[in-house]
Amino acid sequence: MTARLMVVVAYEAAELLDIACVTTTLAMANGIGAPEVPYQVLLAGPGGGPLVCGSGLVLGSEQSLERITGPLDTLIVSGGTGFERAAADDRLVGHVRRLARESRRVASVCTGAGVLAAAGLLDGRRATTHWRFARQLAERHPQVTVDPAPIYVRDGHVYTAAGVTSALDLTLAFIEEDHGPELARQVARDLVVYLQRPGNQEQMSLFTATPPARDDVVRALVEHIAAHPEQDLGTAALAARAGVTPRHLTRMFTQQLGLAPGRYVRRTRTEAAAQLLASTALPMERxxxxxxxxxxxxLRQAFTQRFGIAPSRYRAAMLPTRAGRDPEGEREAV
Known part of the structure; x- marks a missing residue:
């Protein structure tokens, strides 16, 4: 094999970042590592003409999707606001299905999972997509086990990434799989990003994932929990603070936040721990x-249950080097 042929499939109103996170990362791997078997990256679209991305920028596809033949190393379908039209295009879906049979790996980014699902490539598999579209994917394709939490999922030779910049994590994982962890680390450093996040890390922060509380009482308690995670935040204590019964408080939290008070507190505490682990050198006990x-x-049990990774491994991934930083000073500052 003289090159690993990586075909990125795009279409009208595809997301530019979905495409660039893949193509730029692979190009950097070629430039930095000069691997014996480099990546050959092709951007393919229906008809092979210019493609207007969702942002309005125009990309020139390098090859017509219809003219590409295998074998391929990896087929990657981009997401974007045009994914529904793409998934409904029988010719495009048919070519994706054809090329998937000739590919060692098949992947999607963000809503590109909808195209893979339309091609039947996710049937009987676990997959992810952007959290905003996870329910839609699950409802339209009940034969797919949709998990909205991870940033990417591997099921056999099929990979699905959550969306936008998670394509970078997925591509770094490909580089590590193909050429080893050292090249993946070098590319991550040159991209000025943390080492690739583990695939089972959650897509988003609790504070962006949880809908805002409509009720002033619940909103005040949410602010209190976030500001004082170390305090007694049991349901009885929170109910007393709010002047309601524990049963009524549980009903309010469940209706407005989708979680009982105890589960909400546990999630908030693990989120706070993640922030401290990523930004300080505090010992685990602190x-x-x-x-x-x-x-x-x-902490380890709660953190691992939520994020699928131990706190120590999370810290190592988020802070691969602490050169030039003063851990003792950080301990004093926080």
Missing amino acids: VAARCGFGSAEA
């Missing part, structure tokens, strides 16, 4: 105490 966990082991 992180646990500041976030309301009784011990480092309690």
Whole structure:
């Protein structure tokens, strides 16, 4: 094999970042590592003509989707606001299905999962997509097990990424799989990003994922929980603070936030721990105490259950180097 042929499929109103995160990362791997088997990247679209991205910028596809033949190393379908039209285009879907049979790996980014699903390539598989479209994908394709949490999912030779910049994490994972972790680390450093996040890391922060509370009482409690995760935040204590019964408080949280008070507090504490782990050198015991966990082991259990990764591994991934930083100063500052 003289090159790994990586075909990125785009269409009208595809997302430019979905495309560029893949193509730029692979090009950097070629430039930095000069691998013995470099990546050959082709952008393909229906008809092979110019493609207007969702942002309005125009890309020139390098090859007509209809004219590409295998074998391919990897087929990657982009997402974008035009994904529904793409998924309804029988010719485009048919060519994706054809090329998938001739590919070692098949992948999608963001709503590109809808195109793979339309081609039957996700049937019986676990997959992810952008959290905003996860329910729609699950309803339209009940034969697909849709998991809206991870930034990317691998099921056999099929990979699905959550959306936009998670394409970068997925592509770094490809580079590590193909050429080893050192080249992936070098590319990540040149891209000025953290080392690739593990695929099972959640897509989004709790504070953007949870809808804002409509009720002033719940909103005030949410602010209190976020500001004081180390305090007694049991349901009884929160109910007393709000002047309501624990049963009524549970009903309010469940209706407005989708979580009972105890589960909401646990998620908030793990989110606070993630922020401290990524930004400070505090020992694990101190992180646990500041976030309301009784011990480092309690933090580890809660963190692993939510993010699928141990706190120590999360910190190592988010802070690959601490050169030039003063851990003791950080301990004093936080």
